[in-house]
Amino acid sequence: MTGLALRGLGRRFGTVEAVKDVDLELKEGEFVSLLGPSGCGKTTTLRMIAGFIEPNAGTIELGGKVISSPSASLPPEKRGMSMIFQSYAIWPNMTVFENVAFGLKLRRLGREEIRRRVGEILDIVQLGDLADRYPAELSGGQQQRVALARAVVIRPAVLLLDEPLSNLDANLREEMRFEIRRMHDELKITTVYVTHDQSEAMVTSDRIAVMNKGRIEQVDPPVELYMRPRTRFVASFIGRTNFLEAKRERDVLVFDGFSVPVSALAIPLADGNAVTVSVRPHALDLSAQQPAANGRIVLEGKIARRAFLGDTWNYLFAPAGNGAALIVSAAPHKVIEDGAPAWLTIDPGQLVPIA
Amino acid sequence: MRPLALAEDSSMTSISSSQEAVSGTRSGRISLASRFQPASLLWLALAAVLVVLVVAPISQLVITSFTHPDTGAFTLQNYVEAYGRPRHVAALFNTLKMGAATVVLSLIFAVPVAWACARTDMPGRTFARLAMLGAFITPPYLGAVGWILLAGPNAGWINRIWIELTGATEPLVNIFTFWGLVLVMASNTFFLIFVFTTTAFEMINSEMEDAANILGAGTWKTAAKITFPLIMPAILGGALLTFLISIALFGVPALLSIPARYPVVVMQLSEFFGFPLRVEVAAAYSIPLLLITVALLGLQRLILSRRGYTAVSGKGGERRMVKLGKWRWPMFAYVLLVAAITLFLPFFVLIMAAFSKVWTSGFALSNLTLRNFGYVLFEHSTSQKALIASISLGAASATIGILLALGVAYIVQRKLLPGAGVLAFLCLAPFVIPGIVLAIGFYAAYALPPVALYGTYTLLALAFITRFLPIAFSASASGIRSIHPEMEEAVRILGGGRLTAVRRVVAPLLQRTLAGGWLLIFVPAAQELSTAIFLVGPTTRVVSVVLLDMSEEGRLELLAALGTVLLVIIVAVVALGIRIMGRDFMLRREL
Ligand SMILES: Nc1ncnc2c1ncn2[C@@H]1O[C@H](COP(=O)(O)OP(=O)(O)O)[C@@H](O)[C@H]1O
Ligand SMILES: [Mg+2]
Numbered sequence: 001m002t003g004l005a006l007r008g009l010g011r012r013f014g015t016v017e018a019v020k021d022v023d024l025e026l027k028e029g030e031f032v033s034l035l036g037p038s039g040c041g042k043t044t045t046l047r048m049i050a051g052f053i054e055p056n057a058g059t060i061e062l063g064g065k066v067i068s069s070p071s072a073s074l075p076p077e078k079r080g081m082s083m084i085f086q087s088y089a090i091w092p093n094m095t096v097f098e099n100v101a102f103g104l105k106l107r108r109l110g111r112e113e114i115r116r117r118v119g120e121i122l123d124i125v126q127l128g129d130l131a132d133r134y135p136a137e138l139s140g141g142q143q144q145r146v147a148l149a150r151a152v153v154i155r156p157a158v159l160l161l162d163e164p165l166s167n168l169d170a171n172l173r174e175e176m177r178f179e180i181r182r183m184h185d186e187l188k189i190t191t192v193y194v195t196h197d198q199s200e201a202m203v204t205s206d207r208i209a210v211m212n213k214g215r216i217e218q219v220d221p222p223v224e225l226y227m228r229p230r231t232r233f234v235a236s237f238i239g240r241t242n243f244l245e246a247k248r249e250r251d252v253l254v255f256d257g258f259s260v261p262v263s264a265l266a267i268p269l270a271d272g273n274a275v276t277v278s279v280r281p282h283a284l285d286l287s288a289q290q291p292a293a294n295g296r297i298v299l300e301g302k303i304a305r306r307a308f309l310g311d312t313w314n315y316l317f318a319p320a321g322n323g324a325a326l327i328v329s330a331a332p333h334k335v336i337e338d339g340a341p342a343w344l345t346i347d348p349g350q351l352v353p354i355a
Numbered sequence: 356m357r358p359l360a361l362a363e364d365s366s367m368t369s370i371s372s373s374q375e376a377v378s379g380t381r382s383g384r385i386s387l388a389s390r391f392q393p394a395s396l397l398w399l400a401l402a403a404v405l406v407v408l409v410v411a412p413i414s415q416l417v418i419t420s421f422t423h424p425d426t427g428a429f430t431l432q433n434y435v436e437a438y439g440r441p442r443h444v445a446a447l448f449n450t451l452k453m454g455a456a457t458v459v460l461s462l463i464f465a466v467p468v469a470w471a472c473a474r475t476d477m478p479g480r481t482f483a484r485l486a487m488l489g490a491f492i493t494p495p496y497l498g499a500v501g502w503i504l505l506a507g508p509n510a511g512w513i514n515r516i517w518i519e520l521t522g523a524t525e526p527l528v529n530i531f532t533f534w535g536l537v538l539v540m541a542s543n544t545f546f547l548i549f550v551f552t553t554t555a556f557e558m559i560n561s562e563m564e565d566a567a568n569i570l571g572a573g574t575w576k577t578a579a580k581i582t583f584p585l586i587m588p589a590i591l592g593g594a595l596l597t598f599l600i601s602i603a604l605f606g607v608p609a610l611l612s613i614p615a616r617y618p619v620v621v622m623q624l625s626e627f628f629g630f631p632l633r634v635e636v637a638a639a640y641s642i643p644l645l646l647i648t649v650a651l652l653g654l655q656r657l658i659l660s661r662r663g664y665t666a667v668s669g670k671g672g673e674r675r676m677v678k679l680g681k682w683r684w685p686m687f688a689y690v691l692l693v694a695a696i697t698l699f700l701p702f703f704v705l706i707m708a709a710f711s712k713v714w715t716s717g718f719a720l721s722n723l724t725l726r727n728f729g730y731v732l733f734e735h736s737t738s739q740k741a742l743i744a745s746i747s748l749g750a751a752s753a754t755i756g757i758l759l760a761l762g763v764a765y766i767v768q769r770k771l772l773p774g775a776g777v778l779a780f781l782c783l784a785p786f787v788i789p790g791i792v793l794a795i796g797f798y799a800a801y802a803l804p805p806v807a808l809y810g811t812y813t814l815l816a817l818a819f820i821t822r823f824l825p826i827a828f829s830a831s832a833s834g835i836r837s838i839h840p841e842m843e844e845a846v847r848i849l850g851g852g853r854l855t856a857v858r859r860v861v862a863p864l865l866q867r868t869l870a871g872g873w874l875l876i877f878v879p880a881a882q883e884l885s886t887a888i889f890l891v892g893p894t895t896r897v898v899s900v901v902l903l904d905m906s907e908e909g910r911l912e913l914l915a916a917l918g919t920v921l922l923v924i925i926v927a928v929v930a931l932g933i934r935i936m937g938r939d940f941m942l943r944r945e946l
Contacts, residue, residue: 050848076847083848089841093863102859103849154849 003027003063004049004158004190010057011044018044020214022058026158029188031181032219033201036211037237042194045211046160049192050083051076062157082156084164088147090135096122096146097131103154121153124183141172148180152187159191165200177203198238210234226280228267231355235278242284242326244351246275253277256323258297264348275353281329283350286315288336290343297346299323306338317344397854398772401762405781408759408821412796413788416645419799420638433639443623447643450602450620456537457601458594461545464693466590467686469549473556475677477686484553486694491546492929493702494882496606496902497918499530499539501701503610504708504911506530510715512704531614539611540601542697547600548593555589588658595655599648603789605885609903620644621791621885628889634799641792649787702922708915727916738901738917744812745898746924749881752819753827753873759820760827761835761869765857768835769843782828785821790885793822798889810892818886823876830872834865867935874932878925 009022019041026032034042047053049060051073060068067074082103091099097118104114122128125145135143144164151159161180165173181204184191195201201208202222209219210233218230229235232243246253246260253260253275262269269275285291291298301319308314313330328344336342423430438444471477472484490498505512506528514526529535559582605621612619620640627637679686708714709727716722731738760782766772767779785793797818802809808817838861846856884899891900898921905914 050844052844052847075852076844077850077852079848080850081848083845085841085845087839087841089839089845091842091845091860091864093860102846102851106850106855150845150849160848 004192005061006045006049006058007061008058009045009048009055009060011041011048011053011055017214019048019055022211022214022216024209024216024219026190026192028190031184031191031193031204031206033193033195033205033208034211035195035198035201035208035237038196040211041214042196042211043162046083046162046192046194049158050081050160051079080157081160082151082154082158083160084147084151084162086163086166088143088167090143090146090150092135095132095134096127096138099135099146100150100153103150107154117153118149121149124186125149125179140168141176144168144172144176145179148183152183152189155187156189159189161191161193163195164193165195165197173200180204210237212237228352229278229354232276232278235352235354239280240327241278241280242324243354244277244279244324244326246277248273248275257299257319257321258346260297260348260351264351266349266352269353270355277351277353279326279346279351281314281327283347284317284326284328285345285347286317286328286330286334286336287343287345288340291345297348299344299346300341301344302341303336303338306336308332315342317342319344397762398766401759401766402772402778404759405763405778408817408824409781409784412793412800412818412821413784415800416638416792416796417642419635420642422635424633424635433635434642436633436636437627437640442618443640446618446620446623449617453533453536453540453617453619454598454602456533457540457544458598460537460541461548461597462590462594464541464545464697465548465593466552468690468693469552470556471686471690473553475679475683475686477679477683477690479687479690483687483690483694486690486698487546487549488929489926490542490694490697492878492925493543493698493922494606494884494899494918494925495539495543495604496610496884496899497705497922498542498697498701499607499610500902500906500911500914500918501703501705502530502535502539504704504714504915505700506535512717515715531611533615533617536607536611536615536617538696539607540604542701543607544597544601544604545697547596548590551589551593551596552586555586559585591658592655595651595658599651599789602647603644603791603885605791605888606899606903609884609888610906624791624795625888628795634795637795638799641789641795644789645787645792648789652787705915706919706922708912709919711912711915714912714915727912728920731913731917731920735913737896737904738898738913741896741898741901742917742920744895745881745921748812748815748819748897749877751816752823752880753876755816756820756823756827756876757831757869757872760824760872761831761865764828764831764835765861768832769840779828779832783825785823786825790822790883791888794818794886794889797821797886802890809890810895812895814890815887815895815897818890819880819883822883822886823880826875827872830868830875831865834868834872835861837868838864870935871932874928874935878928878932881928882921882925 004026006022006024009019010017011019022041022045024032034045036042044053048055048068051068054070054073055068056070058069059066062079067079091102094102100118100121101114104117109117118131119128122131125148127142127145127149130138130142135146138146147164164180165176168176177200180193184204193201193204205222207219207221208225209216210225211217212233218225218234220228225234225238229238229241235241235243244255246255248254248262248269251262253262253265253269265277290300299317299319301317303315304318304325305316306313311332313332313334315328315330315336316325317328318325326344420433421429421431423432438447468483468487472480477483503511506514508514508526508529508531511526511528511530513528517523517527530539602619603621605625608619608622609625612622624637624640627633627640704714707717710724711717711722712724712726713722732742733739763775763778763782767775772778788796797814798809800806801814801817808814842860842864843853843856846860847853851859882899883897884903887897887900888903891897896904898917902914902918902921905911905917
C-alpha cells in the first residue's frame with residue numbers, strides 16, 4: 001500500500017495559522033486536488049507533503065510510515081516523490097533530455113535504460129523531437145511538458161503539482177488539463193494537485209478537497225461536491241448558488257412562502273432549528289404560465305431583473321410576498337420579459353441543507 | 356536493489372521501489388542518519404572562517420589600541436601618544452582637507468563627462484567610457500610616477516619643454532605640492548562619481564522632464580528643478596565614497612607627500628610602523644579614520660534611502676539624447692582633456708620611460724631599449740618574484756573570496772541558518788575598513804606569535820580576501836537572487852541533496868556572474884598596496900611594494916618597466932572581463 005495520509009496536519013508562520021487540522025487520505029493511484037482561494041494554505045500543505053516545510057502539528061504518512069511530524073521530517077530527497085512547480089523550474093543549463101534524465105541518473109540507472117525511459121516519456125508528452133533543445137528554445141507549453149516528463153519519468157510514489165498551469169494562456173491551459181488527466185490514467189501515479197481554478201480541479205480530479213482559511217471544508221468527487229455542498233463556503237465557491245433560510249418545525253422546514261417535509265431534502269438534515277439550504281440556479285425552473293405542481297413547489301412572482309449571458313439567461317425572480325429573490329438560469333429560448341409575472345418551480349430533492 | 360527495482364517497467368514495482376527510498380518508521384521517528392544533511396557542517400565552517408577573517412582582526416585592532424605593549428594592561432596611553440603631538444593632529448586635518456579637495460576636483464572631472472556620456476549626442480561616448488575605466492583600473496601609484504615624470508620641478512617633461520620654449524628660469528608646474536597630490540588622487544577616484552552619476556542619468560526617464568516642460572518649465576528650469584535633484588543623491592553618494600577612498604589611499608602620498616611637505620595620516624601610520632615599531636600607537640591613530648568611514652557610509656546610506664533615490668531607481672523608460680549642436684566637439688574636447696590628465700599623459704610618459712635607457716633623454720632611437728624589461732622580468736629576482744606573487748595572490752584571493760562569499764550568500768538567500776543575516780553583515784563589514792587600517796588589524800591579530808604569520812604569503816592572502824570580500828559577496832548575492840529557489844527544490848524532490856543542487860544547477864547557472872566577480876577582485880588585488888604595505892616581509896614583497904622600493908632607489912626606468920608589465924596584465928584581464936560580461940561590467944555599480 002502506498003497511500004498517502006495527512007492526519008491532523010497543522011502549520012503556523014508566526015501568528016498566521018496557514019494550515020489547521022487537515023485530514024486527508026489518498027488511495028494508491030488516486031488523483032486529489034486541493035482547491036481554494038489564494039492564501040488558504042494549499043501551497044503550504046503541498047510543501048509539507050514534499051518535505052520542504054515541517055509541520056507544527058499532526059503527521060504525514062506514506063505507505064503507513066510516518067514521513068513528517070513536528071519532531072522529525074524526512075528531507076524531500078528521500079521521499080521518492082516528484083513535484084511540478086509553478087515556475088516549472090526547468091534547469092536552463094541542461095537540454096530537455098538532460099532535464100528529464102536527471103532523476104534517473106541520481107538513481108544510478110544504466111545509460112541504455114535511461115535513454116529508453118526518457119525516450120518513452122518524451123514521446124508520451126510529444127517532445128520526442130526536441131530532446132536536444134535547451135529550455136530557452138522552448139515555448140511555455142513545451143516547458144510545461146518537460147516539467148511533467150521530468151517529474152513522472154522516475155515513477156514517483158506521489159506526484160505533487162502546484163498551480164502548474166497558471167502561467168499558460170487560456171487555450172493551452174484547457175488543453176493541458178486533459179493532458180494531465182490522460183497522463184494520470186496511463187501511469188496511475190498517486191497525485192496531489194493544487195489549484196484555485198475550480199474547472200481545472202473538476203476536469204483532472206477523482207476527488208477535490210476544498211480548502212478555506214487553512215482548513216479542509218469538504219472532500220468529495222467533483223459531481224458530489226457540486227450537487228451536495230456541505231458548507232456555505234463550498235456551495236458558493238463551487239459554481240453559483242442561492243441560499244434560503246428556513247425554520248424547522250418538527251418534520252417540516254418552513255421557508256418564506258412555502259414549506260417542505262424534511263424527508264424530501266437531498267441529504268439528511270442535522271439537528272437544529274435554523275436551517276440554510278443551497279439551491280443551484282440551474283436546478284430551478286421558470287415559466288411564464290402557471291405549471292402543474294406534481295408534488296413540487298410552485299411559487300408565484302415576477303422577473304425583477306434579467307441578463308442574457310450568451311449560453312444562458314440569468315433571471316432574478318422575486319416571489320410575491322416577502323421571500324428573498326432567487327437567481328435562476330434558463331436556456332436561451334426561454335424568454336420572459338423584464339417585470340412580467342412568472343412562476344418558479346422548486347424540486348425539494350435539489351435543496352441541499354448546509355452547515 | 357533499489358536501482359534494479361526502479362528499472363522494472365511495471366508501475367507497481369517501481370512504486371514499491373520508491374517506497375524503499377522512504378526510510379521512515381512506524382513509530383513516527385525518523386532516524387538521525389536519514390535526516391542528516393552534510394551541508395550543515397559546511398555552514399558552520401563558513402561561519403568560523405568569517406570569524407578568522409573579519410571579527411578577529413577588527414576586534415584585535417580595537418583591543419590593541421587600548422593595550423599597553425609591555426604589560427598587556429588596559430591603557431589610554433596609546434591614544435595620548437598618537438594624538439598628543441600637534442604634528443600628528445595636523446596630519447589628520449591635512450588628510451581631511453586633501454580628501455575634500457579631491458572630491459571637488461573629482462566632481463569637476465566626473466559630472467560633465469557623465470552627463471555627456473549618458474544624455475547627449477557627443478561623439479565618441481564609448482571611447483569616453485573606456486578612457487574613464489582606464490583611469491580607474493590603472494594603479495594610482497603608477498599615475499603618481501607618471502606625473503612625477505611630467506611635472507617634477509626640475510626634470511619633468513612639462514617644465515623642461517616650458518623652459519626650452521620660453522627661456523624661463525622657474526618651472527611651470529610642480530607635482531610635489533598639495534594640488535599635485537590632489538590632482539593625482541582625483542585622477543583615480545573620480546571614476547566612482549562618474550559611474551554613480553552615469554547610472555543615475557540613465558535611470559531618468561525623459562517623460563519626467565517632459566512632464567515639467569508641459570507644465571511650463573523651460574529647459575534650464577527643468578534641469579534645475581527636476582534633473583539635478585534626481586541625480587543629486589547619486590552624486591553625493593559617489594562623492595562620499597571618493598572622500599573615503601582618498602583619505603585612506605597609501606600609494607599617492609607615499610610618492611608625493613613627503614617632498615610636498617604635506618604630512619597625512621597614512622604616512623604617519625607608516626612612521627609608527629617603522630623603527631621603533633609601535634603597532635599599538637598605529638592602531639590608536641587609525642581608529643578615527645575607521646570611525647569617520649563608518650559615520651560617512653552611514654550618512655551615504657541615509658542619503659540614498661531618501662525619496663530622491665527611489666525616484667531615480669524607478670526604471671527609466673525612453674531617454675532622449677540632448678542635441679549638443681555646435682557644442683558637440685567642445686564637449687568632446689573636455690572629455691579628451693580629462694582623459695589626458697587622468698590617463699593618457701601620465702601613462703604615456705611612463706611607458707616611454709620603460710623603453711628608455713635614460714628617461715630624461717626622451718624620444719631618440721639611441722635611447723630606445725628593451726633592457727629594462729629584461730632586467731625586471733628575468734634578472735632582478737625581487738621584481739620577478741613579486742610579479743608572480745601578485746598574480747598568484749590576486750588569483751588566490753579572488754578564487755577563495757568568491758567561493759566563501761558564494762557559500763555565505765547562499766545561506767543568507769536561502770535562509771538556511773538562523774542568524775544568517777549576521778554572516779552577511781560580516782561579509783560586507785570590511786567595506787567600512789580602510790585597507791591600511793585592515794592591515795594594522797591583521798598585523799595585530801596574526802603577525803606575531805602564537806600565530807606568527809608575519810613574512811608569509813598566507814597573511815597577505817588572508818588580508819586580501821577580507822579586503823575584497825564585500826565585492827565578492829555583492830556579486831554572489833545578486834547572482835543567487837536571480838536563481839529561483841524552485842530550481843533547487845526540483846533537484847531535491849527528485850532525490851538530490853542540497854549539495855547536488857548547488858553543484859549541478861546553482862554553480863553552472865552562476866558561471867558568468869562568478870567569472871565577473873572573480874575579475875572584479877583580481878584586478879584590484881593584483882595591484883593592491885594599502886593592505887600590503889604593513890604585511891609584506893623582506894621575502895614576500897608584491898609588485899606594488901617593489902615599485903615603491905624602486906622609486907626610493909630612484910630607478911625610474913626599471914619602475915616604469917615593471918609598472919608597464921603590471922598594466923599589460925591588468926588591461927588583458929579587464930579586456931577578458933569585457934569579453935565575458937560586456938562593456939559595462941565594471942561600469943555598473945549598485946549604490
Ligand atoms: N514562509 C511563510 N512565512 C509567513 N507566512 C507564510 C509563509 N508561507 C505562507 N504563509 C502564509 O500562509 C498562508 C497560506 O499560504 P499558502 O499556503 O501559500 O496559500 P495558497 O497556496 O493557498 O495561496 C498565507 O496567509 C501566507 O501569507
Ligand atoms: Mg500557492
